[in-house]
Amino acid sequence: MTNKTINWGIIGLGNIANKFAQDLLTVEDAKLYAVASRSQEKANTFASKYHATKAYDSYEALVKDSNIDAVYIATPHALHKENTLLCLEHNIAVLCEKPFAMNAVEVSAMISTAKEKNVLLMEALWTYFLPHYQYVLKELENKTYGNILKLEADFGFYREFDESTRLFKKSLGGGSLLDIGIYPIFAALSSLGIPKNIKTDATFFENGADSSCHMIFNYNNDVTAHLKSTLLEKTPTEAIFYCEKGTIKINKGFFMPTTVTLISDGKEETIDFDYKTIGYNYEIMHFNKLLREGKTESNIMTFEFSKKLIKLLDDVRVNIKLEY
Structure with missing residues (x-):
């Protein structure tokens, strides 16, 4: 993939997906290839706005597209595990929006599957890359x-x-x-x-x-x-x-x-720091580099760091007696 343009897909087309797509347009050798929503109309509108090639009315249809190299997951927190596993099972690299999942058990399952499939997976906590x-x-x-x-x-x-x-x-x-x-x-x-x-x-x-x-x-x-x-x-x-x-x-x-x-x-x-973008391009460029180098884990947003982060969130939830 050294010189290949990386074809991105986006699952979940809310506010944060719009920001991500806007910054993706500024990244060299990468393009928004496909988007997916439960609404075909919403997918069509989003695809038109950001010049995506394909617009799907289901996440299942998107992951079956063999032209996709990486997927950005921007669905609600409770769906992160399910959506991530869907992509990994189709051997598609995943950049999943924070929080990685709802709890440490879900995060562990996602990481285990990524390791088993030998596919790149990273939590999209953009701040780390700014x-x-x-x-x-x-x-x-x-x-x-x-x-x-x-x-x-x-x-x-x-x-x-x-x-x-x-x-x-x-x-x-x-x-x-x-x-x-x-x-x-x-x-x-x-x-x-x-x-x-x-x-x-x-x-x-x-x-x-x-x-x-x-x-x-x-x-x-x-x-x-x-x-x-x-x-x-x-x-x-x-x-x-x-x-x-x-x-x-x-x-x-x-x-x-x-x-x-x-x-x-x-x-x-x-x-x-003279920023010219919203800021999502930095994590995109890092992820693209990992993908091109055949890496399956980030050296910045490591699996270990994501595990520690969700564990702290779990600990706080236990302390304040918050259950989902």
């Missing part, structure tokens, strides 16, 4: 400002409760934790690793989906991560790493293309 986030991780790893003492990370916005929508539907994994709480948890895991213990506090909507979740991850040497997700209010959406000799602050929208402010010795410097 240049500003990779820059911050390197600064932390190099201890430019010494060891991390505390992390504060939040993600919150307000939406009026509507149980008919995916965001609030508990059966689909709706609520703040899986949808947006995963980002602050990701920030803690990628910078500090697994905590020695977790403290949590949550509020709930009338249908039992979590409306907000406050988490404190405790590490050795009194290092803490204070994390928050909420659908009740707009929050700064920052990730702030307080270190021994300075502070690294990922500014508004820390999980998406943004700027980084470095604070040390009373001086501030803000770095602009």
Whole structure:
């Protein structure tokens, strides 16, 4: 596949799929070949908008198309395992939107199948591949400002409760934790690793989906991560790493293309990464490279990392007594 144009398929054609498709258009030697929805009309409209060759009215029809090299799964959380396994059984590489699945058991089954079939599988947590986030991780790893003492990370916005929508539907994994709480948890895991213990506090909507979740991850040497997700209010959406000799602050929208402010010795410097896209192209390019090299696992978003991430989400759910 060294020089071959990679033909992408998309399963699930909601908001995030539109963003992914828009950025896919900016990636060299890759094209949107096919899309699938349960509605032929929706598939046709999406295909026309992003110049896809084929539009299918079922996921089963899409995976039977032998021209497809990779599939991006952008369906609701509760369908990730089922949709991933469908693609893997047809030997199609899968980039599955976060959260990888509903729980650690499902994630384990997906990874086991990918290994058994020897097919590339990766969780699409786009933040990991963004240049500003990779820059911050390197600064932390190099201890430019010494060891991390505390992390504060939040993600919150307000939406009026509507149980008919995916965001609030508990059966689909709706609520703040899986949808947006995963980002602050990701920030803690990628910078500090697994905590020695977790403290949590949550509020709930009338249908039992979590409306907000406050988490404190405790590490050795009194290092803490204070994390928050909420659908009740707009929050700064920052990730702030307080270190021994300075502070690294990922500014508004820390999980998406943004700027980084470095604070040390009373001086501030803000770095602009000059983003030109929504940001999904970075994970696409990484995935394409893996596919071309015949790899079956990412060296950045590893299976082990995805397992740790879903385990932390499971642990928080147990703590706040949230069951799907």
